[in-house]
Amino acid sequence: MRRRTFDNYVRLPFEKLPTLIPILKKKRIAKNLKDDKAVLMANLYECLLDPDHTLPDRKYKIFTLLEDMGVRMLQIGTKGGGYYGPYRRFRVLFRDIELIVGIGMHRFLNRVRSILCVSVQVGEEGKPHHSLQLAVDDYMTIKGRTCTFSHKGHIGLGAIGTGRNAILREKYVKTLYPSIINGDVYILGKLNKRKLWYLSDRSMAKFVENLISYAIVRDLYREDAKKAAGLVN
Numbered sequence: 001m002r003r004r005t006f007d008n009y010v011r012l013p014f015e016k017l018p019t020l021i022p023i024l025k026k027k028r029i030a031k032n033l034k035d036d037k038a039v040l041m042a043n044l045y046e047c048l049l050d051p052d053h054t055l056p057d058r059k060y061k062i063f064t065l066l067e068d069m070g071v072r073m074l075q076i077g078t079k080g081g082g083y084y085g086p087y088r089r090f091r092v093l094f095r096d097i098e099l100i101v102g103i104g105m106h107r108f109l110n111r112v113r114s115i116l117c118v119s120v121q122v123g124e125e126g127k128p129h130h131s132l133q134l135a136v137d138d139y140m141t142i143k144g145r146t147c148t149f150s151h152k153g154h155i156g157l158g159a160i161g162t163g164r165n166a167i168l169r170e171k172y173v174k175t176l177y178p179s180i181i182n183g184d185v186y187i188l189g190k191l192n193k194r195k196l197w198y199l200s201d202r203s204m205a206k207f208v209e210n211l212i213s214y215a216i217v218r219d220l221y222r223e224d225a226k227k228a229a230g231l232v233n
Contacts, residue, residue: 047197048088067091118215131215
């Protein structure tokens with residue numbers, strides 16, 4: 001396949017997306033991810049790297065988009081190891097705090113699971129961390145022509161340990177962003193699997209809004225938990 005840079009990225013036609021699967025399985029997604037899901041990850045990968053379509057610049061429910069910053073390679077450290085790869089980044093304003101939120105994809109450190117990752121950092125000088133690592137194997141489902149991304153609210157609190165979904169849901173999601181609640185899961189996006197995805201499309205823009213908002217809300221819980229534990233001021 002021809003080499004494509006982030007600044008001059010040429011999208012593949014929809015029918016050519018399967019040709020990207022072997023390339024992604026070398027370092028972006030797990031080799032055992034089923035092809036029906038792998039081709040959708042290829043679609044999402046192309047969407048995130050596409051410089052010609054941007055997230056609509058406007059005020060969203062809990063944040064204001066200041067800038068679609070395009071793609072940048074990031075190194076994200078975690079307790080179990082590090083991740084390095086391209087992230088589509090967005091500069092947003094939340095409660096008068098400037099955040100940079102990135103969306104990228106990786107295979108989990110054990111290399112047998114694929115994850116959609118949402119990173120958050122405070123301003124340009126902040127250190128990015130993963131607020132969400134969504135296991136595609138479990139939380140991407142396909143029914144008919146619809147691909148659905150969901151999550152059950154599992155959350156780690158760093159040195160504190162594991163957080164409680166009941167607290168995340170009742171105190172944070174219900175208060176700040178209840179629209180994603182659907183029974184005992186959070187519905188983050190519903191996309192048509194039979195077409196190319198673009199950030200400027202309504203359904204994809206909503207998916208990205210949900211990912212950014214959910215990541216911000218999750219980090220609020222983390223910060224409050226750290227304060228309660230005396231780990232931060």
